[in-house]
Amino acid sequence: MKNRINTALAQDKKLLSIYFTAGYPSLHDTKKIIEDLEKSGVDMIEIGLPFSDPLADGPTIQASSTAALKNGMTTQLLFEQLADIRKTVSIPLIIMGYFNPMMQYGVEAFCAKCQEIGIDGLIIPDLPVAEYHEHYQATFEKYGLINVFLITPQTSEERIRFIDSVSNGFIYMVSSASVTGSTAGFGSTQESYFERIANMQLKAPQIVGFGISNNETFVQATKTAKGAIIGSAFIKQLTQEGVDSIDPFIQSIR
Amino acid sequence: MSYQVNEKGYYGDFGGAYIPEMLYPNVEELRSTYLEIMHTPDFKAEFDQLLRDYVGRPTPLYYAKRLSEKHGTKVYLKREDLNHTGAHKVNNTIGQILVAKKLGKNRIIAETGAGQHGVATATVCALMGIKCIVYMGAVDIKRQAPNVARMKMLGAEVRPAQSGSKTLKDATNEAIRDWINNPVDTHYIIGSAIGPHPYPDMVTRFQSVISEEIKWQLQEKEGRENPDYVVACIGGGSNAAGTYYHFLDQPEVGIIAVEAAGKGVHSGESAATSQLGKEGIIHGCKTLLMQTPDGQITEPYSISAGLDYPGVGPLHSHLYKSGRGEFFSVTDDDAMTAGLELSQLEGIIPAIESSHALAVFNEKKFKPDDVVVIGLSGRGDKDLNTYIDYFKL
Numbered sequence: 001m002k003n004r005i006n007t008a009l010a011q012d013k014k015l016l017s018i019y020f021t022a023g024y025p026s027l028h029d030t031k032k033i034i035e036d037l038e039k040s041g042v043d044m045i046e047i048g049l050p051f052s053d054p055l056a057d058g059p060t061i062q063a064s065s066t067a068a069l070k071n072g073m074t075t076q077l078l079f080e081q082l083a084d085i086r087k088t089v090s091i092p093l094i095i096m097g098y099f100n101p102m103m104q105y106g107v108e109a110f111c112a113k114c115q116e117i118g119i120d121g122l123i124i125p126d127l128p129v130a131e132y133h134e135h136y137q138a139t140f141e142k143y144g145l146i147n148v149f150l151i152t153p154q155t156s157e158e159r160i161r162f163i164d165s166v167s168n169g170f171i172y173m174v175s176s177a178s179v180t181g182s183t184a185g186f187g188s189t190q191e192s193y194f195e196r197i198a199n200m201q202l203k204a205p206q207i208v209g210f211g212i213s214n215n216e217t218f219v220q221a222t223k224t225a226k227g228a229i230i231g232s233a234f235i236k237q238l239t240q241e242g243v244d245s246i247d248p249f250i251q252s253i254r
Numbered sequence: 255m256s257y258q259v260n261e262k263g264y265y266g267d268f269g270g271a272y273i274p275e276m277l278y279p280n281v282e283e284l285r286s287t288y289l290e291i292m293h294t295p296d297f298k299a300e301f302d303q304l305l306r307d308y309v310g311r312p313t314p315l316y317y318a319k320r321l322s323e324k325h326g327t328k329v330y331l332k333r334e335d336l337n338h339t340g341a342h343k344v345n346n347t348i349g350q351i352l353v354a355k356k357l358g359k360n361r362i363i364a365e366t367g368a369g370q371h372g373v374a375t376a377t378v379c380a381l382m383g384i385k386c387i388v389y390m391g392a393v394d395i396k397r398q399a400p401n402v403a404r405m406k407m408l409g410a411e412v413r414p415a416q417s418g419s420k421t422l423k424d425a426t427n428e429a430i431r432d433w434i435n436n437p438v439d440t441h442y443i444i445g446s447a448i449g450p451h452p453y454p455d456m457v458t459r460f461q462s463v464i465s466e467e468i469k470w471q472l473q474e475k476e477g478r479e480n481p482d483y484v485v486a487c488i489g490g491g492s493n494a495a496g497t498y499y500h501f502l503d504q505p506e507v508g509i510i511a512v513e514a515a516g517k518g519v520h521s522g523e524s525a526a527t528s529q530l531g532k533e534g535i536i537h538g539c540k541t542l543l544m545q546t547p548d549g550q551i552t553e554p555y556s557i558s559a560g561l562d563y564p565g566v567g568p569l570h571s572h573l574y575k576s577g578r579g580e581f582f583s584v585t586d587d588d589a590m591t592a593g594l595e596l597s598q599l600e601g602i603i604p605a606i607e608s609s610h611a612l613a614v615f616n617e618k619k620f621k622p623d624d625v626v627v628i629g630l631s632g633r634g635d636k637d638l639n640t641y642i643d644y645f646k647l
Contacts, residue, residue, distance in 0.1 A: 051549075051550065052418060052550040052551045052552075053418065053423060053424075053427050053536070053537075053551050054427075055273075055274060055427055055430050055431065055434075055537075055538075056274040056276060056431075056434065058431070059417070062417050062418075063417075066417070066418065069550060074548045075548055075549070076548070098535070099272060099535050100534045100535040100536070100545070100549045100551070101548060101549030101550070102549070103533070103534055103535065103549065104532070104534060104545065104547065104548060104549035105548075105549070125274040125275070126272045126273060126274055126535060126538070127272065128271060128272065128273065128275075128278070129275075131270065131272070149275065150274065150275040150276070151275060152275055152276050154276070154278075154279040154437050155275065155278070155279070156279070159278070174275070174276060177276065177434065177435060177436075177437045177438075178276075178434065178435050179276075179431045179434050179435060182435065
């Protein structure tokens with residue numbers, strides 16, 4: 001079967017992807033959030049596996065991770081919550097998390113469980129591309145998982161080419177030198193960066209993340225890129241307006 | 255077997271650089287230049303001159319006569335407590351501030367737990383006139399007020415880490431996030447032999463001046479370069495790495511590491527990482543670390559604020575796993591008693607971290623003619639309040 005991420009990328013439209021932290025605001029909101037996001041027309045979902053020490057995340061996602069762990073979220077529980085998810089949801093699902101919890105579960109066991117549930121890909125910010133390529137790529141591919149790598153405005157052209165060659169889904173294009181949730185709007189620096197990447201004619205489509213919070217930033221980010229990811233802004237929405245406010249938020253983006 | 259880092263940044267199974275892509279350019283810049291920078295003659299000359307004239311090196315290798323008589327063996331103390339700022343930490347901050355200058359960085363960040371590394375970093379930044387920001391857990395800021403005041407007096411900005419458990423590991427996370435947000439002008443001075451490659455090796459090399467001096471000092475005093483044992487306390491492990499460095503490939507030298515058992519290894523309040531830790535990733539490196547079965551990093555405990563780090567440097571994980579190092583864990587009580595003993599036998603009040611190394615005599619019996627070198631990593635001034643509370647002085 002073709003990976004759902006590739007199917008989504010083949011669509012003739014700009015993709016909206018949403019990140020949320022599993023186990024937040026309440027421990028058992030996971031399934032409802034995923035189902036509501038799909039109903040609202042979201043194209044792809046990143047399910048955050050919470051970690052005690054999320055290095056690349058800003059205050060919003062950190063706080064949601066801390067709360068989720070306090071609520072009792074574990075890797076095992078997340079897999080249980082997702083066990084029947086493919087009975088109701090058909091858009092691509094990606095698990096985003098740090099490498100240590102995956103190592104402790106066992107990388108192969110983790111990948112096998114993802115395949116069993118119907119997870120399409122993984123984003124692991126602290127697993128470098130060279131480590132992946134050398135030690136884990138074969139395992140990920142055995143279980144039909146797409147691994148997504150990040151690039152930033154500081155990533156060299158040579159390294160972007162290498163990341164492109166290892167990518168079989170999309171490239172996660174970090175909009176600016178920052179942790180998640182920290183920028184307000186895009187300026188000319190971002191625009192020229194987006195253009196520079198577009199001009200590289202990469203094999204893998206790019207989806208922009210970090211700093212996208214509303215219709216304006218979504219439109220700016222997807223001018224050249226294939227799609228955009230919203231994380232912190234969505235978590236803020238859940239914190240302030242609750243889990244029944246998903247549809248109006250998503251409608252306000254497009 | 256080699257105990258040097260390999261070209262991929264590993265000591266055996268441990269090390270590497272498990273960092274988000276946002277940090278890659280910074281870490282790669284360091285990785286590709288640090289050895290070359292450290293080996294240039296003008297760098298070495300400036301480093302040596304500052305260690306001599308500013309830090310006060312070489313530090314004495316002191317034959318502790320009464321302590322030796324008490325424990326029936328020959329004990330030498332490597333007096334890192336006599337360094338400027340009161341501990342070994344400054345060896346590394348002097349080295350890294352010079353690296354930062356070579357790289358053209360004009361802003362320094364650091365993490366600190368007890369505040370010793372923060373003070374050592376603020377000190378060298380004052381010396382060089384470079385802006386300094388120290389991240390410190392909000393809980394630690396309350397516990398370590400005198401060191402916070404020292405950093406401020408030296409012109410550093412102390413930023414509280416409010417995330418997670420608000421202690422050292424969270425301060426480290428905040429420093430890493432700062433580096434992600436400031437990729438061009440900033441150098442991150444990590445204080446221990448931890449973090450992504452090349453940090454563990456770079457910090458170890460700067461601290462290796464300790465074992466380099468021990469060799470010639472012991473030659474003068476004992477007519478031989480190699481002791482029978484080198485003993486050091488381990489939190490992250492920078493003092494230990496420096497104390498062991500020149501003996502790692504000398505199999506006749508026994509390497510002894512003393513960790514903080516807190517209230518007992520299995521009490522639930524401990525920092526004995528080799529005993530309680532499992533392989534995992536912390537702050538960009540694969541090493542032994544204390545964590546839940548689910549891979550969440552846990553909060554360690556020790557009466558010594560400098561030893562309560564949930565991980566241990568990758569070199570030390572390798573020494574433990576390979577059997578090259580002999581690891582002991584010492585409780586708060588045994589360490590405090592050893593600190594009091596040194597004070598009253600030798601007139602030296604040690605830092606509580608160093609007191610752990612001194613408690614090795616509870617764990618191991620040495621022969622009368624063994625030469626045992628113990629790293630006295632820091633002085634006890636900063637710990638007076640803890641000693642006062644503990645001994646009701």
